[in-house]
Amino acid sequence: MPQFLSALFILTFFSGSFTFAEVLRVNVYDLPPHIFTLNEEPEGPGITFFKDYVKLPNTEVRWVATPFARVLWDMQNKKVDVALFLVPSPEREKYMRFSKTPLFTTSSAIIIPRNSPLTRATSLKDFRGRTLGHSKDSFTPTELLKHGIKIEPLSGENVIERNLQKIRAKRLDGIFIPTASNGEYILRKLRVDDQYQVFVVPDTTLNLHVAFRKDIDEKTYQMVEAALKKNQRIYRKLLDQQLSK
Structure with missing residues (x-):
């Protein structure tokens, strides 16, 4: 029986039906009341929105919290894949791609x-x-x-x-x-x-946008963009809840 299970695992793995989750590194910086990063785990309406309404299948989101001055360097050097709440500019667009729909x-x-x-x-x-x-x-x-x-x-x-x-x-x-x-x-x-x-x-x-590495795959970009367009008003509600605390 153990040999049969091992053979079944190998067959399943190489047949392509066994998949590993991809990792999406998302950079966040301390921007109250949208994002709080000074605790061990980033939190706030920006984090809640991305977790609950920007769901990417087979993708593990890994939060990377840094001071703001580090965000642009990390994006430029491809240390992260996505950054939240950034303002587009001609200089930044040289190495980043921005969502069409603003987050806020x-x-x-x-x-x-x-x-x-x-x-x-x-x-x-x-x-x-x-x-x-x-x-x-x-x-x-x-x-x-x-x-x-x-x-x-x-x-x-x-x-x-x-x-x-x-x-x-x-x-x-x-x-x-x-x-x-x-x-x-x-x-x-x-x-x-x-x-x-x-x-x-x-x-x-x-307008504060979601920013992507310039070479982000098109599927990820379009899925995030669709989620932003569909749920933009929900973010305002999440923010109002934070402001009422």
């Missing part, structure tokens, strides 16, 4: 102290000559530089929290954040929203 749409913003004269700002022109903290290698609108705004990049974890310390030390005038929801959430969780406010930059609609 937001606006850019600037965190400023409530006792700053910048609270009266109505456009980026009012920030001319000011210094803003920013996450290294993150999306930076060209309009910031056009208006003579100085950007001071910072890498690593807890960038907003560390830049708030710089504001208190009078080393920064504010913090530029590509996604307004990220700044609003962190200020509320830190219980400092009575000390700082979020200035939403006018006319800065920003």
